[in-house]
Amino acid sequence: MPAALFCPFSNDSFCTLQFSIGRTLYAPPPDDALTIEVVGKRWWWEVHYLDQDGNRIATTANELHVPVGETIRLLLKSDNVIHSFWVPNIQGKTDMMPGQVNVTSLVADEPGVYRGQCAEYCGAQHALMAFLFVAETPDEFADWLEHQKQPAVTLETAQAVQGREVFLIQDALAATPFEEPRPMARRGRI
Numbered sequence: 001m002p003a004a005l006f007c008p009f010s011n012d013s014f015c016t017l018q019f020s021i022g023r024t025l026y027a028p029p030p031d032d033a034l035t036i037e038v039v040g041k042r043w044w045w046e047v048h049y050l051d052q053d054g055n056r057i058a059t060t061a062n063e064l065h066v067p068v069g070e071t072i073r074l075l076l077k078s079d080n081v082i083h084s085f086w087v088p089n090i091q092g093k094t095d096m097m098p099g100q101v102n103v104t105s106l107v108a109d110e111p112g113v114y115r116g117q118c119a120e121y122c123g124a125q126h127a128l129m130a131f132l133f134v135a136e137t138p139d140e141f142a143d144w145l146e147h148q149k150q151p152a153v154t155l156e157t158a159q160a161v162q163g164r165e166v167f168l169i170q171d172a173l174a175a176t177p178f179e180e181p182r183p184m185a186r187r188g189r190i
């Protein structure tokens with residue numbers, strides 16, 4: 001549990017201490033770090049993998065994969081109400097604010113599948129706003145990402161097409177227009 005205290009050994013008025021697990025509170029990711037953009041929706045998670053130029057190269061829903069041992073840069077956004085990104089076994093909570101981009105970073109130390117959950121009440125379906133956080137070896141991650149770059153499957157039934165239309169309409173209705181998001185706060189990993 002981190003805590004802000006008066007720090008007699010620092011010129012700053014406050015310093016931050018980590019009592020229980022001794023992990024770095026915030027490690028700036030290297031410039032070439034894998035960058036993942038996560039958008040909080042009502043009520044699901046849209047995940048975009050970006051290349052070094054910031055272009056979206058793959059998109060997933062409710063599932064976030066990362067290679068273990070690498071510092072990942074996360075760009076956290078919302079196009080509707082306030083959500084909060086939280087993977088309890090990996091990192092503390094970071095809010096996702098409409099109209100701005102919250103930048104944070106994380107490192108998964110061990111392979112595994114972890115549960116992520118929205119940690120900010122965001123409406124009727126908030127409790128169902130969960131996702132899978134999959135930490136895997138760099139080779140497994142590279143294979144997975146390559147597969148995700150493939151075009152989406154073609155919908156083959158009228159029911160499936162109608163379902164997609166309903167989903168897109170609902171998603172558009174849930175979104176709220178905001179000004180262009182701007183870089184804003186930084187939060188550390190816990």
Ligand SMILES: [Cu+2]
Pocket residue numbers: 083084118119120121122123126127129
């Ligand atoms: Cu929520």
